[in-house]
Amino acid sequence: MSLVVQKFGGTSVADSHKIMAAARKAIRAQQQGHQVVMVVSAMGKQTDLLVELAQQIHVRPPAREMDVLLSTGEQVSAALMAMAIDSLGHKAVSLTGTQIGIHTDSTHTKARIRSINTDRMQQLLNQGNILIAAGFQGVDEDADITTLGRGGSDTTAVALAAVLCADACEIYTDVDGVYTTDPRIVPEARRVSRVSYDEMLELASLGAGVMHSRSIEFAKKYDVQIHVRSSLTDTPGTLITDLPESNSHVVCGAAVTLDEARVSLLRVADVPGTSWEVFSRLAERKVAVDMIVQNVGEQGLTDLSFTVPCAELESTLDAMREVRDVVAAHQVSHDDQVSKVSVVGLGMVRRTGVAETMFRALTEVGINIQMITTSEIKISALVARSEAKAALRAVHQAFELGDEPAPKLPQEGRGEQLATADVADVLSRLRGVDMEELFLDEITLDQQQARVTMNGVPDSPGVAAEIFEEIAAAGVLVDMIVQSYHEMPGKSSLSLTVPQPQLESCLQIVGALSQELGCQSITHCPHVAKLSVSGVGLRSHTSVAIRMFRALSEADINVEMINTSEVRVNIVVAGELGTRALQSLQDVFADALR
Ligand code: ASP
Numbered sequence: 001m002s003l004v005v006q007k008f009g010g011t012s013v014a015d016s017h018k019i020m021a022a023a024r025k026a027i028r029a030q031q032q033g034h035q036v037v038m039v040v041s042a043m044g045k046q047t048d049l050l051v052e053l054a055q056q057i058h059v060r061p062p063a064r065e066m067d068v069l070l071s072t073g074e075q076v077s078a079a080l081m082a083m084a085i086d087s088l089g090h091k092a093v094s095l096t097g098t099q100i101g102i103h104t105d106s107t108h109t110k111a112r113i114r115s116i117n118t119d120r121m122q123q124l125l126n127q128g129n130i131l132i133a134a135g136f137q138g139v140d141e142d143a144d145i146t147t148l149g150r151g152g153s154d155t156t157a158v159a160l161a162a163v164l165c166a167d168a169c170e171i172y173t174d175v176d177g178v179y180t181t182d183p184r185i186v187p188e189a190r191r192v193s194r195v196s197y198d199e200m201l202e203l204a205s206l207g208a209g210v211m212h213s214r215s216i217e218f219a220k221k222y223d224v225q226i227h228v229r230s231s232l233t234d235t236p237g238t239l240i241t242d243l244p245e246s247n248s249h250v251v252c253g254a255a256v257t258l259d260e261a262r263v264s265l266l267r268v269a270d271v272p273g274t275s276w277e278v279f280s281r282l283a284e285r286k287v288a289v290d291m292i293v294q295n296v297g298e299q300g301l302t303d304l305s306f307t308v309p310c311a312e313l314e315s316t317l318d319a320m321r322e323v324r325d326v327v328a329a330h331q332v333s334h335d336d337q338v339s340k341v342s343v344v345g346l347g348m349v350r351r352t353g354v355a356e357t358m359f360r361a362l363t364e365v366g367i368n369i370q371m372i373t374t375s376e377i378k379i380s381a382l383v384a385r386s387e388a389k390a391a392l393r394a395v396h397q398a399f400e401l402g403d404e405p406a407p408k409l410p411q412e413g414r415g416e417q418l419a420t421a422d423v424a425d426v427l428s429r430l431r432g433v434d435m436e437e438l439f440l441d442e443i444t445l446d447q448q449q450a451r452v453t454m455n456g457v458p459d460s461p462g463v464a465a466e467i468f469e470e471i472a473a474a475g476v477l478v479d480m481i482v483q484s485y486h487e488m489p490g491k492s493s494l495s496l497t498v499p500q501p502q503l504e505s506c507l508q509i510v511g512a513l514s515q516e517l518g519c520q521s522i523t524h525c526p527h528v529a530k531l532s533v534s535g536v537g538l539r540s541h542t543s544v545a546i547r548m549f550r551a552l553s554e555a556d557i558n559v560e561m562i563n564t565s566e567v568r569v570n571i572v573v574a575g576e577l578g579t580r581a582l583q584s585l586q587d588v589f590a591d592a593l594r
């Protein structure tokens, strides 16, 4: 018999009418022949109200008690939903996380799921009940209530869909799907019919609301197809699956993260261990670092820049005061008036010219790019906050995101339903390991790249666009791009990697441009090694980058370039160190590689 999981968010259970409407949806699904598991959030803004209440009583409420408190919101919705279904003459049973047996670790207020018991759920479903699970909660080894972090009911829903091998996982919410960007900023934003897990992971971490990031990690890991749709209508929403919407769009979405701050350590010693010293201190303070940009140094010195949420700037600067002397930084600078504009798309892997399109779009509206990082499926540019929304509009327009893609659906990949072979595969992945454990696909070593760095590039609109257009026109395939903040006012430095056979032609172009633009100097390395760690949970497990940096530092390997995304961390080291770097990463992640 087929099974569907239906999750109703806070706005979809905000009052008794909405609860009745949700109950009817579940009953209808049951009448269509499905077993139905509902996952409910707390009613409306109930969780926020509980948080406020706690803060009126205690400035720093104990996390354990927060979980006891916050989990009540979902318990209320679950009970009311069961009553609603009963009132309509159907059988329903509500269960808390503890009653189901959603076992988590003991990290109160942001616990991770370890395992889920399916016995009781199966039994109740087989007796013809609609099952209503209180979202967002679990239980730890000591039988204490835990919660999964704000927005965690999505994760409950996808996790239940995974362990029950559900045929569908429907997320009912107050928006009708996933959009190409925030429609409040860009009215032409379009609802997409489909988005891939990796794209959604990047977009979710960029703040494109809709779904809890960890729920997408779960979905990817256990092959759960998610359908995000409106609880107010019956129109189809957006499928989150392993395939992108189309092959014709290179980019699937654009996002802006408004409240970012840049922090730079200028002229630090370019030696093994610098990144580790810096980022381990931020990890201790639980600061979520993004856009790490390190450019290749000159005369043994390098600049290291990164962005953090504005709210975490103070504790970041504390950490920098502590580390400054350790890494012999000449100066620490910061700017809290910046925003990050990003484009995401699986199509970038196959297509060149994406970076140029983005840079050109920003140039045309006269916006200066302060920092750039690129990864396989994402390009991010840091701009002044006053220009961020204009930047988002320009980029959305340049990639024609408002237009429907050509109706050509991707060919390869699995169909709509989970194939039987996949189920076995999923079940084997569930055995013996914690469900939300870090999961690495692979660690790869690419020895075919060369690196070119331009120092003292004028930091003004249009420069990046010009450089990359000329390089692209010569047919050179640029892989990683890193533009960082430079201590000299009005200058930046730009590093890129290119295939070794194309190094000469790249150097010629860059050499000519450098004269024209009045750059300081050009350095290059004919043979660098690029190491990539890819998998699920790279960013939500904040320790990943730290473990990498520590391993490399212990192996006395200097990191030349870095970029990070949700699904991958790339680093570049000197060519001759490639094999040794690979070995040390394989050692340090032995437990996560399965
Ligand atoms: N009620 C919780 C929150 O507001 C969990 C959820 O809705 O997903 O964060």
Ligand code: MG
Pocket (backbone or CB within 6 Å): 009, 010, 151, 154
């Ligand atoms: Mg939510």
